[in-house]
Amino acid sequence: MIKTKTAFRTALIAGVSLLATAGAAAAQTAPASPQDAAARIAALEAQLSTLQQQVADLKAATAASFKDVRTVQSATTVSIAGAKPTIASGDGAYSATLHGVMQLDAAQYYQDKGLPAVLGNARDLNNGTNFRRARLGVDGKFAKNFDYSILLDFGGAGTDGAGQLQELYVQYNYAPFKIRVGAYAPNLGLEDAASTNGSLFPERPSSAEAARSLAGADRRIALQGQVVRERWLLSGAVTGAKAGDGQTFDEQLGYLGRFAFVPAKGLDWLIHVGANASVVATPAQSTALTGAYNVTLQDRPELRVDGQQLVTTGAIDAEGARHYGLELAAQKKNLLIQGEYFDYKIDRRNPAAGVSDPKFTGWYVEGGWVLTGEARKYNANNFAFDAPAIANPFDPKAHKWGAWELAGRYSVLDLNHHENAALAGDRVRGGEQTIWTVGLNWFPNSVTKFSVDYLDVDVDRKDPAGGLLPLSQSYQAVNLRSQFAF
Secondary structure (H helix, E strand, O other), rough: HHHHHHHHHHHHHHHHHHHHHHHHHHHHOOOOOOOHHHHHHHHHHHHHHHHHHHHHHHHHHHHHHHHHHHHHOOEEEEEEEEEEEEEOOOOOEEEEEEEEEEEEEEEEEOOOOOOOOHHHHHHHOEEEEEEEEEEEEEEEEOOOOOOOEEEEEEHHHOOOOOEEEEEEEEEEEEOOOOEEEEEEOOOHHHHHHHHOOOOEEEEEOOOHHHHHHHHOOOOEEEEEEEEOOOOOEEEEEEEEEEEOOOOOOOOOEEEEEEEEEEEEEEEOEEEEEEEEEEEEEEEEOOOOOOOOOOOOEOOOOOOOOOOOOOOOOOEEEEEEEEEEEEEEEEEOOOEEEEEEEEEEEEEEEEOOOOOOOOOEEEEEEEEEEOOOOEEEEEEEOEEEEEEEEOOOOOOOHHOEEEEEEEEEEEEEEEEEEOOOOOHHHHHHHEEEEEEEEEEOOOOOOOOEEEEEEEHHHHHHHOOOOOOOOOOEEEEEEEEEEEEOOO
């Protein structure tokens, strides 16, 4: 189009110059006869006619060029990048990207024989398989500055699900600000913000799960505002119930926030620090009028092939609850170490004399070492770590074997509060759970992942009902995960 404009200007200048030259020559040379004057006039008219035709041709070519550009801009494009099929408008204002996730777990539990009957189903955890996640969805943008996501999940904990709404939100982007409304997992912590597709282990640490369960977690209906800069992130949200939950008489109202910061970084290293907190201002009312406002902290032992929750506070009638957490991570090339500490508190509603508000703690430290040299990616959109980039995707003929990673974790979740108190109403015997985990992750390419993990679980718990037999046990488990995600 620029070349066409230049040619158009050149033709006009040449035509004007030609007419001017001819006029000057005619003025300086007196015609010898009327016949000569008529001949010169005819020649000038012919030149003018030729110039007019050239101008008309250039106008037509320019119009066609503009039409071609508009056609290209409005053309719909179809592409596949990283196995993600995407449909987009030519100007990029509208797009739709398809997503699919399969996470299939196969686990074997190794428990002692003859465990006490008080443990119930926890005496014999399920050896078998489970589709932890089976997701289908679409996300993209519209009107340039708006993002959206629609995601369904047919997986579950212990048993496969019938399908439920996992995410449904719309987000407005006005850099560096983002405002999101809908059902999703609000940004709450280092492990919480990381993608489950590229995580170090099959499940988040129990301490992180307990924190996010109060006012965050998947399917939470929320309004979130977020500011993202090069070195720091600040987010806050107002949250309610979870999409798909049963009817309550009054839904929960909560607030949460996170601040993450990279105080130092270099070419191949960085330091991450952060803090997060959540408040349940009004717990959900379980029954009408005089019903309880229950709050529960609990988690499964970092594996979901069996759905048993071995540590739990039980339902506590509360007027509110809160947690705060601290984040720390360091990455140097292909080595990553990260951890978080959490403090939880539940404020009882109308407690009896001598009954205190229970407090609990949890923490973890974990690390990964990519044996093939790749570094885990630091996601600048949510300030968390994702799967490593694959330098040599699996191709045996070319002697390329993908990325291999060793991982280790130690986690603690202590849900005991005054467990030996003389006043039964003051005791919370939720149990203390500690887990050692080691794993090997294989990323053949950016879409597939296989991992094998060994868990050593120890649960120290007294009978909440006051019985003499404890609910304690120790066991080991091996889990194999097969995953594809695009």
